[in-house]
């Protein structure tokens with residue numbers, strides 16, 4: 028099973044928008060660009076709203092069937108490791124092997140030494156097409172990369188082999204992810220990480236590094252755009268080199284765990300992909316859920332009431348809801364509107380405060396981030412919330428499709 032050049036990861040907390048999401052990639056296909064849909068849901072999300080990966084598989088299969096999608100599609104076990112992968116094995120065919128927590132833990136000395144020995148051929152001034160300067164590779168440089176990353180890559184290997192064993196085959200897409208950590212990996216580190224992945228015999232098709240800058244959930248990139256662009260291009264250059272040098276799968280590509288809505292860097296990504304004729308996997312977060320809230324607010328009546336209740340409750344449960352997402356959100360409490368004030372808003376005011384349109388004076392990224400992590404509240408509403416989604420399906424689906432198409436796919440791929 029191989030993933031195509033372009034793929035797009037989509038989250039759908041409540042599992043009702045699979046068709047509206049797929050419709051976006053159908054539009055892209057009609058416009059001449061084939062992008063594989065990947066439905067992703069993390070262990071964290073499943074835990075918070077008591078769903079299983081089987082429900083994601085069901086949603087994906089149904090969307091594919093109803094819309095008659097003929098190309099490949101995938102169900103991503105998003106951010107898994109040995110301790111939580113079991114519930115994902117049958118339903119998933121894309122596995123994001125998250126080993127960020129193991130970065131910095133040292134592998135045994137013999138393993139580090141044998142890695143250093145295996146890479147001695149690179150010692151010297153290493154020229155990689157696309158990099159401005161050659162890399163001055165020394166034994167110390169290889170060793171320090173091994174001390175920092177080898178243990179983590181070994182963990183990815185262990186998880187990969189565990190999944191293959193349980194599935195009874197290796198017919199799935201493995202991704203190695205190191206994005207959920209504080210320090211970005213440099214392109215030079217990426218080179219050696221790829222060498223380690225090859226040594227562990229993980230046929231990785233995508234790799235998700237931590238890039239420079241903040242990738243908060245549902246809001247724009249915060250950081251140095253030029254620095255990001257340089258790093259992204261260098262990563263592409265290193266991957267092209269590593270595929271040949273280490274014998275990795277020829278379709279190996281970068282995976283950008285964008286957290287959605289990184290408009291500031293979409294242009295850099297698009298330019299770099301063209302320059303290197305490279306593929307990419309862009310994973311978005313569950314912002315489809317925010318389009319559900321926008322649709323409910325705009326429908327007025329009970330929909331608007333639900334949207335307001337979700338905010339009031341999320342506001343009161345700030346610490347509980349934000350806790351699991353502490354490293355990927357930045358909310359200024361002082362910038363959150365008082366729930367009593369929100370209670371007086373009409374639907375369009377609520378919707379324009381939430382919608383990620385930076386040209387609208389109402390847009391409030393703090394309000395947006397809190398609601399992004401506030402899906403637990405809607406989950407607890409149970410049938411009332413799900414029924415509202417069904418009752419307002421048409422208007423919500425329009426927003427889901429429009430958001431992904433106008434703000435993401437068009438800017439990234441067309």
Ligand SMILES: [Zn+2]
Nearest residue numbers: 204206207284
């Ligand atoms: Zn991630």
